[in-house]
Amino acid sequence: MEYQLKTRQICLFFIAFLPLGKFFMMPSVIAGITGEDCWISVLINILIDFAVFSVLLYVAKKSDANIYTLLSRSLGKTLSKIVLILYVIYFLLKSVLSIYEQKEYVESTIYLNAQNVFYFLPFFIAAFFLCVKKLRILGRAADVFFLITLIGYVLLIALSINNLDLASVLPIGANGFTNIIKGSYKSINWFGDAVYFAFFIGEFKFGKKDRIKLSLSYVISCIMTLLFILVFYSVFTYISFRQRYALTETSKYTTVINNLERFDYFGISCILLSNVIGAALPVFFCSKILCKLIDIKRKWITILVLIGIETILITVFSEYYKSIEDFILNYAGYYYIFMSVILPCCAPLLIIKKDKNAVEIKPKKEKKNAVYQS
Amino acid sequence: MRFIKAKIFIFAFLLLFIFFFSNDFGLIDIEKTAIITALALDTDESGEYEYEITAQIAVPEARQINTENQKAQVSGKGNTVGSALKNIGDVSGWFPKLAFCNIIIIGNGLDGTNVIKVLDYFSKTLRVQDSALVIKSEKTAKEILEKTTPLDNISAFALQKILFKNPGFDMDIAEVDVKTFCSGYYSPCGSSFMPIIKIVEEESSSGGSGGNGGNGSNGGGQSSGEQQKEKPVVFDATTTALYKNGYLVGTLNKEETFARNSLYEDFYNTTFEVNNVVEDGEERNYLLTIKRCVPKIEISASDTAVKLSVSLDLYCKISDLNSSSSDATYEKNQTLPVSVKLAAEQKFGKSLNALIKSSINTGCDFFSIKESLYRYHNKYYKKYKETYLNKLQYSVKVNVTGQK
Numbered sequence: 219m220e221y222q223l224k225t226r227q228i229c230l231f232f233i234a235f236l237p238l239g240k241f242f243m244m245p246s247v248i249a250g251i252t253g254e255d256c257w258i259s260v261l262i263n264i265l266i267d268f269a270v271f272s273v274l275l276y277v278a279k280k281s282d283a284n285i286y287t288l289l290s291r292s293l294g295k296t297l298s299k300i301v302l303i304l305y306v307i308y309f310l311l312k313s314v315l316s317i318y319e320q321k322e323y324v325e326s327t328i329y330l331n332a333q334n335v336f337y338f339l340p341f342f343i344a345a346f347f348l349c350v351k352k353l354r355i356l357g358r359a360a361d362v363f364f365l366i367t368l369i370g371y372v373l374l375i376a377l378s379i380n381n382l383d384l385a386s387v388l389p390i391g392a393n394g395f396t397n398i399i400k401g402s403y404k405s406i407n408w409f410g411d412a413v414y415f416a417f418f419i420g421e422f423k424f425g426k427k428d429r430i431k432l433s434l435s436y437v438i439s440c441i442m443t444l445l446f447i448l449v450f451y452s453v454f455t456y457i458s459f460r461q462r463y464a465l466t467e468t469s470k471y472t473t474v475i476n477n478l479e480r481f482d483y484f485g486i487s488c489i490l491l492s493n494v495i496g497a498a499l500p501v502f503f504c505s506k507i508l509c510k511l512i513d514i515k516r517k518w519i520t521i522l523v524l525i526g527i528e529t530i531l532i533t534v535f536s537e538y539y540k541s542i543e544d545f546i547l548n549y550a551g552y553y554y555i556f557m558s559v560i561l562p563c564c565a566p567l568l569i570i571k572k573d574k575n576a577v578e579i580k581p582k583k584e585k586k587n588a589v590y591q592s
Numbered sequence: 593m594r595f596i597k598a599k600i601f602i603f604a605f606l607l608l609f610i611f612f613f614s615n616d617f618g619l620i621d622i623e624k625t626a627i628i629t630a631l632a633l634d635t636d637e638s639g640e641y642e643y644e645i646t647a648q649i650a651v652p653e654a655r656q657i658n659t660e661n662q663k664a665q666v667s668g669k670g671n672t673v674g675s676a677l678k679n680i681g682d683v684s685g686w687f688p689k690l691a692f693c694n695i696i697i698i699g700n701g702l703d704g705t706n707v708i709k710v711l712d713y714f715s716k717t718l719r720v721q722d723s724a725l726v727i728k729s730e731k732t733a734k735e736i737l738e739k740t741t742p743l744d745n746i747s748a749f750a751l752q753k754i755l756f757k758n759p760g761f762d763m764d765i766a767e768v769d770v771k772t773f774c775s776g777y778y779s780p781c782g783s784s785f786m787p788i789i790k791i792v793e794e795e796s797s798s799g800g801s802g803g804n805g806g807n808g809s810n811g812g813g814q815s816s817g818e819q820q821k822e823k824p825v826v827f828d829a830t831t832t833a834l835y836k837n838g839y840l841v842g843t844l845n846k847e848e849t850f851a852r853n854s855l856y857e858d859f860y861n862t863t864f865e866v867n868n869v870v871e872d873g874e875e876r877n878y879l880l881t882i883k884r885c886v887p888k889i890e891i892s893a894s895d896t897a898v899k900l901s902v903s904l905d906l907y908c909k910i911s912d913l914n915s916s917s918s919d920a921t922y923e924k925n926q927t928l929p930v931s932v933k934l935a936a937e938q939k940f941g942k943s944l945n946a947l948i949k950s951s952i953n954t955g956c957d958f959f960s961i962k963e964s965l966y967r968y969h970n971k972y973y974k975k976y977k978e979t980y981l982n983k984l985q986y987s988v989k990v991n992v993t994g995q996k
Contacts, residue, residue, distance in 0.1 A: 347601075389966065389968075392970060454775070
């Protein structure tokens with residue numbers, strides 16, 4: 219069996235791409251709801267994600283096939299297609315905010331004076347390039363971008379250290395349980411990363427210590443997110459909810475920046491560069507599913523149509539962005555929970571059914587089941 | 593398929609190439625970009641608009657000889673800060689670039705209003721750095737920018753020199769940036785502060801840059817002839833304006849500001865005077881350099897009261913003294929006389945007491961007592977959140993030591 223990915227690449231994938239989308243708009247959205255308890259809301263989502271990841275990790279260990287085979291084997295063609303269509307919708311929804319954030323951020327910081335729809339067009343070209351490639355491109359990209367992400371992240375965090383008021387997260391839980399849960403719910407669009415791992419099942423050789431390696435790297439990516447939220451709130455305290463784009467803001471108060479000007483943009487650029495792939499991930503997985511569903515020879519046509527839809531959504535419907543954002547944050551959450559938590563948690567059922575099949579086949583070699591063999 | 597791919601990649605490459613060399617498609621010409629170094633926010637005297645904003649603009653020019661920085665002042669009016677800034681661009685043809693704006697001056701016309709109405713714009717927009725310092729002018733903010741100083745032709749640069757203190761300088765200014773000011777406003781305390789800029793006229797001109805004057809232009813500027821007639825000035829920012837819920841509620845004098853800074857700023861190498869100390873039968877004045885400053889602010893709450901305990905531990909060296917005969921120098925590590933130690937303790941003690949009283953009287957909680965109650969003594973927060981300053985019990989302890 220030819221494997222698309224190596225365990226190392228998946229580990230690096232978690233660190234290189236998963237935390238990035240959470241560095242733009244998400245911190246201010248949660249801070250607006252839960253204030254100093256924003257980190258608890260994030261922690262809740264992280265723990266849920268990790269639980270889902272652990273379930274999928276178990277499936278990956280037990281399974282010898284990829285997710286598409288597992289689905290069709292267990293659910294049959296029709297039902298598995300329905301599940302995949304649901305995931306197409308999920309990834310499409312998930313991609314809107316992540317791409318739009320990147321677009322708005324680039325426009326409002328780099329092209330402040332002359333914003334134009336064409337400035338962001340290269341992103342879609344890059345996304346198209348990514349989508350036409352096989353799954354192994356993510357592994358290769360992770361090998362390269364992992365370092366870029368880390369450089370950017372470390373630089374931004376290091377520059378923020380001087381301005382931290384870590385006591386600002388006190389008192390713990392003062393905003394109430396309801397608000398904390400509300401914060402978790404509204405930010406769920408940026409979580410659910412464990413779902414990506416479902417598409418890696420059967421695409422890499424599950425080695426002896428892979429469970430620890432994968433879990434550890436997933437935990438590192440979670441810590442990166444949590445640390446960023448803590449740093450963000452500690453820098454901005456009571457005005458955190460007003461800082462729509464956390465990425466530009468957290469590092470700029472250090473004295474070094476005042477004296478040498480904004481060299482923190484080097485770190486920001488590193489994050490932005492890695493996030494070209496990070497933001498394109500939902501589209502990538504969406505395209506992979508679509509290519510499975512639509513059985514045509516020239517798969518790039520399917521991908522082109524998908525990228526076209528995304529481009530129209532992001533550019534033409536930008537006037538409706540507020541309504542789209544409100545819908546995704548307020549109403550789509552239930553769908554996200556179903557698709558990124560409940561459904562993946564049912565994944566072990568796919569291999570249980572497979573095990574049953576195995577029991578039926580196994581007796582072939584045994585003498586006692588001679589009747590069955592015949 | 594391969595052919596199509598190659599076409600796509602060549603197309604993408606060319607497209608990226610165009611963007612890279614587009615120079616923003618020439619929309620923002622460098623000649624039309626105004627590098628704003630400071631902004632002055634005033635109320636519009638004509639009453640037609642809410643605000644008048646004056647931008648001090650550095651005008652870089654390529655010349656073969658060394659010349660002073662050239663400047664210009666341009667004013668814009670509008671009913672919001674954003675519209676007044678836009679108006680600056682409209683009347684001047686320059687695109688106001690705020691990335692280098694390090695100082696925002698609030699004029700005295702805004703004293704009776706909630707200053708957050710004007711400052712909020714700067715904390716929200718990505719156009720200006722939140723690390724820009726905020727200061728309050730004793731007069732109109734515009735006047736500060738129009739003054740010429742011997743320090744630098746551009747008054748904003750002169751202001752920066754006294755506001756951005758490097759280690760080794762006296763920390764006698766309670767500087768604050770936009771972010772910190774707004775953060776204080778939105779905190780449970782609702783309290784903020786900013787330095788007050790006073791114009792001090794210089795009796796004798798340095799004959800340097802002050803007289804050379806800058807290029808006035810576009811309405812708000814001054815002609816160099818007018819500037820030459822004016823006395824050069826320097827700025828003093830050692831007093832502090834106190835704000836509660838965005839409104840000006842009081843001021844801290846020079847000593848109180850100094851005492852406040854001893855608690856919150858890096859005081860290493862800051863100097864202070866201890867005057868009229870009788871030593872060896874002679875009245876002497878001492879200049880002490882602080883080599884170590886360890887402040888401690890403890891806030892506690894109980895069922896009966898909220899307690900604030902301030903202690904300051906200073907280690908000082910004698911830098912200078914006026915005496916009829918003394919071999920004391922900074923390098924000699926002379927022991928600190930008891931009378932000087934007591935006088936220094938008394939001086940700081942008095943200032944710190946006055947500082948706490950100012951907080952109680954004005955309601956400006958610059959000690960962040962309410963915030964501390966909220967964070968560390970949350971069970972008492974509801975009980976004391978309205979009355980904590982009235983019920984405050986405080987104590988001040990100062991310990992000054994020198995060479996032993």
